[in-house]
Amino acid sequence: MVRQETEFNDRINIAIDGPAGAGKSTVARLVANELSYIYVDTGSMYRAVTWFMTKLGVGPELQDEVLQHTLNMVLELRPGSDGQKVYVDGEDVTPYIRSTQVNSMVSRYAQIEGLRTHLVHLQRQMALRKGVVMDGRDIGTTVLPDAEVKVFLTASVKERALRRFSELSDADDMSLEQLEKDIAKRDALDEQREISPLRCAEDATILDTTNMNIQQVVTAIVSFCRSQRDGEKIQ
Template sequence: MKKPINIAIDGPAGAGKSTIARQLANRLGILYLDTGAMYRAVGLKALRTNTDMRSEPDLERMLNQTVLDIQFGPNGQQVILDGVDVTDAIRSSDVSRAASDVSAIPAVRHRLVEMQRCIAEQRDLVLDGRDIGTYVLPDAPFKFFLTADVKERARRRLNDLQARGETNLSLSDVIDEVSYRDQQDSSRSMAPLKQAEDAILIDTTGLTIEEVIGRVLAQLRPQQL
């Protein structure tokens, strides 16, 4: 049986990973897995249950009472938390910060990475996250690391939030949020954010979506797809 093709796209917050990964998957006719959405779901559950996001035992107890399911439908990935679709609810700035906090906890990463690997073993996927190429799927045949200037990333994030109706944040607020996530993601002890040695680096600052997609497609070897 043919081994599924997995394309890993890593990078910091606001680098364009989700947009590029989603459109790349559409171009290739395969599924897109947003692994960050899984951490957001756990962060949302922690917020709703007032669980201490720095306490591994507390989070582990919460996870043992949590049912997280990833489904793929006509509109793409859906995140189902305890039987409820939270695909839109996980996109707020509060949940973003909570996701960064819980992602630093080994018990959370172990649980979600196990889910991600299980999904990737069953189908062709484009996956985006912060540790796909280094930890989740270190043997993925295609790896990319996207980055961009912090102000550019903050502007993109602010535009996304405003499009979702969250208009109470300034660019300065979002720069602080993005910088906080960078620090958290890069300094955690387990699977920190970093470029895999064999990943192709693409700086998306000033580039259009089409330009980034073009650079990614140029690196994919057709005989391996």
């Protein structure tokens, strides 16, 4: 069945930011489905690069090599029946990019200025025609600073660790306690990096999802979008 176009007369861009494990990817995908918009998981792009570099044995300290390999790789985001699929040079790497190894290394690669510049350019190209829901850590501040709706999702470290633990492809290799420590460390790295640090845009709506289920969060964000369309002030 062909899904009908959203009720919105003017398509908008929606930026969803927040720390690791806040539920950005799941929520952004569902919001996109609700509005018949395109979902762009920017975090998966950095994860794909991280997976590829570890496969090649190119560490984040070798910035020139990382950038050269990134410029030469073909990175694609494709819709799938069970969510967005990530391809590198034609290979579906979706099952591999949320491993413990990738989780522990992605922040270090994400600090490489040339890499971020390249991926931000690709992300902005995806949003030119509007109708995009994009999630990450610097969407509202750097990638799409003019997005009509900006949401900053957050949750307690403990809650985010529980969520991430449930989705790890190799969860048996890491305890929940260790994962909680790693997420806290990841927060510090993301917030303190010099290039596009994690921070809430001044005009973003902060949404603490610790005690919310996924549908409640999706409903709230869709409501924000309706408020924007109608010219109402989002509280």
